[in-house]
Amino acid sequence: MVTKKLLKAQAFFQHNVQEFLESVGATNNNDGFILHTPIGLLNIHIYENWIACRFDDVCAATVFTKGVSNPFSGKWNWLYHDNEITLNNGLAIGDFVHAIERLLAYKPSKEDVAEANRLRQIPTKWS
Numbered sequence: 001m002v003t004k005k006l007l008k009a010q011a012f013f014q015h016n017v018q019e020f021l022e023s024v025g026a027t028n029n030n031d032g033f034i035l036h037t038p039i040g041l042l043n044i045h046i047y048e049n050w051i052a053c054r055f056d057d058v059c060a061a062t063v064f065t066k067g068v069s070n071p072f073s074g075k076w077n078w079l080y081h082d083n084e085i086t087l088n089n090g091l092a093i094g095d096f097v098h099a100i101e102r103l104l105a106y107k108p109s110k111e112d113v114a115e116a117n118r119l120r121q122i123p124t125k126w127s
Contacts, residue, residue: 009087010048013080016090017046020097024104038106039064039116042076049082051096059119063112064103071119 018028021044026033032045032052040057055061055074062071069076078096086092108116 003084005084006082006087009084010082013049013087013092014046017051017093017096020093020100021046024100035100037103038108039103042103049080049087051078051093053077057116059116060108060112062119063108063116064106 026035035042039060045052053076058074061069
């Protein structure tokens with residue numbers, strides 16, 4: 001059951017994520033946010049208790065996230081428990097904040113670039 005407390009907590013969560021994204025230079029395009037990163041664009045959508053991210057450069061993302069992002073779609077999602085205690089805690093998005101800060105500071109090595117290029121050469125059933 002969705003209570004007023006839960007709705008308030010969800011709004012607080014969404015506000016915290018939006019505030020952080022704006023602080024690191026993400027732009028709001030009314031369909032979510034776009035963040036320019038060292039490995040290309042990251043598209044970000046904020047929901048009630050999760051953050052949907054998708055890299056434009058799937059291969060570079062696979063190298064950066066060490067396979068945590070989806071190697072076929074570039075999706076890199078962040079899910080949180082949908083309860084007031086979790087969402088009202090300003091630290092709930094700490095892992096997301098840390099990952100984005102790490103991403104923005106990332107400088108791809110020659111090996112990383114070579115690996116991303118190698119991945120681009122591998123045929124998939126979608127290519």
